Amino acid sequence: MKQVRLFLSAFILSYVLSGCATLTKSQLNEVNAFGQLTCNFSAFPGTIVSTYNHIHQQQEIYRANSLADPAAHFAAIKQANDFLRITKPYPQKIDLSLKIIDEYAQGLILLTDTKHRKLFDTAAIKFGTNLEHLVTTYNKIDASAQLPSGIGSAVAAVIMLGGDVYIRSKQAEDIKQVVPLGDVIIEKMTNNLLEFLGAKDDPQNTKSLQYLISQEKESVENNYRAYLGLNRDVVSINKDKDNYPGFIKHERFASIADDRDCLQMLQDLDGIEVLRVQCIDAVTGLRKAHAKLLKDIQEKITLKQYAQEIQDYSAQVKNIYATIGAIK
Amino acid sequence: MPTTPTLAQVNDAMAAVNAALQDMNVPENFEDALNELSNTLQGVQDAIIEQTEQALINTLAADNAELQALNQKIKDLCNDLDQTTATIKNVSTTVGTIASIIGALV
Numbered sequence: 106m107k108q109v110r111l112f113l114s115a116f117i118l119s120y121v122l123s124g125c126a127t128l129t130k131s132q133l134n135e136v137n138a139f140g141q142l143t144c145n146f147s148a149f150p151g152t153i154v155s156t157y158n159h160i161h162q163q164q165e166i167y168r169a170n171s172l173a174d175p176a177a178h179f180a181a182i183k184q185a186n187d188f189l190r191i192t193k194p195y196p197q198k199i200d201l202s203l204k205i206i207d208e209y210a211q212g213l214i215l216l217t218d219t220k221h222r223k224l225f226d227t228a229a230i231k232f233g234t235n236l237e238h239l240v241t242t243y244n245k246i247d248a249s250a251q252l253p254s255g256i257g258s259a260v261a262a263v264i265m266l267g268g269d270v271y272i273r274s275k276q277a278e279d280i281k282q283v284v285p286l287g288d289v290i291i292e293k294m295t296n297n298l299l300e301f302l303g304a305k306d307d308p309q310n311t312k313s314l315q316y317l318i319s320q321e322k323e324s325v326e327n328n329y330r331a332y333l334g335l336n337r338d339v340v341s342i343n344k345d346k347d348n349y350p351g352f353i354k355h356e357r358f359a360s361i362a363d364d365r366d367c368l369q370m371l372q373d374l375d376g377i378e379v380l381r382v383q384c385i386d387a388v389t390g391l392r393k394a395h396a397k398l399l400k401d402i403q404e405k406i407t408l409k410q411y412a413q414e415i416q417d418y419s420a421q422v423k424n425i426y427a428t429i430g431a432i433k
Numbered sequence: 434m435p436t437t438p439t440l441a442q443v444n445d446a447m448a449a450v451n452a453a454l455q456d457m458n459v460p461e462n463f464e465d466a467l468n469e470l471s472n473t474l475q476g477v478q479d480a481i482i483e484q485t486e487q488a489l490i491n492t493l494a495a496d497n498a499e500l501q502a503l504n505q506k507i508k509d510l511c512n513d514l515d516q517t518t519a520t521i522k523n524v525s526t527t528v529g530t531i532a533s534i535i536g537a538l539v
Contacts (some may be wrong), residue, residue, distance in 0.1 A: 168471070172471065331451035
């Protein structure tokens with residue numbers, strides 16, 4: 106029994122000592138929650154560009170259809186095709202940059218995963234059952250030196266506790282090493298993202314996404330109006346050896362489907378503008394949440410709830426999901 | 434060196450060409466030129482959009498390598514954590530198995 110007590114004491118001592126290096130479960134959970142929210146973040150800015158490019162190509166078709174000359178008409182369709190071919194890889198390129206942030210988030214999830222502890226728990230339970238069996242067998246042989254029954258499960262519980270603390274201590278060490286490094290890079294990358302999204306509200310900046318979207322609305326209107334008005338067809342009437350050249354002006358009667366197309370383009374442009382603004386909020390939220398995460402893991406505290414910054418970030422990400430769902 | 438026109442300027446020019454194409458007073462021999470001008474303006478518009486998007490993408494990619502290096506470090510740490518867990522589990526299982534064997538032998 107003395108040895109068992111020593112064994113238990115050693116585990117309790119290791120728990121107390123290693124406790125200094127661990128993060129509380131709530132802190133690990135907060136890191137995990139941040140990772141979960143940030144995963145799949147990459148799809149958002151890429152969606153803005155892919156939707157924009159699709160609308161641009163679609164409205165080019167309306168312009169092509171307003172040109173009566175066959176050669177010019179086909180050249181316009183070819184241009185629409187060239188535009189889509191050239192810009193097709195762009196959303197993937199945007200996603201590639203953002204996927205690196207996703208990968209970082211997934212890394213944080215893996216580092217704070219409870220799977221390691223669960224695996225260990227299973228082994229400890231088996232160990233406890235075998236030890237219990239050994240004690241029972243021993244007691245049958247030597248009735249005078251009865252060992253206390255239930256010691257197996259008690260030892261297993263201590264092993265689980267010790268194992269849990271050890272793994273958490275290792276996780277804490279890793280997180281404390283990674284998150285400060287990540288914070289410096291996240292700051293740079295979120296700044297790049299905000300520049301990409303045009304966070305500084307400047308409608309006159311001709312190199313911004315905001316400007317592209319606003320001008321596309323003008324372009325849709327121009328080309329749909331050209332499509333509705335169509336153009337002139339050349340006519341040539343010969344009578345009594347005389348030739349009478351002239352024009353016939355078409356007024357196109359647009360179908361409901363055409364109008365729906367135009368409406369959809371305008372709605373999608375509105376949708377990606379909303380998405381752009383929401384992405385700015387979410388990227389700003391991501392930056393704040395990561396900075397708060399860094400602050401929280403540097404202190405030994407038990408968090409009663411996730412930091413307000415993470416809750417705000419969560420709400421911003423949910424808004425984005427709703428907007429993406431509304432874009433065709 | 435000529436400056437690149439803005440999308441607003443191209444849109445204004447395109448609106449003027451579209452209006453001219455619908456004007457009955459524009460002579461026939463002008464129509465070909467207007468068609469060609471319309472397509473040229475479209476080409477300019479497409480090129481401006483492509484260049485702007487490419488520039489924005491380059492801005493985004495500026496710090497990719499740094500975070501990629503950190504991600505590799507995280508992967509290594511995760512592998513270490515997996516190995517540590519496996520080692521503890523193996524020790525626990527081995528001790529449990531020995532206890533079981535001794536129990537059976539006694």
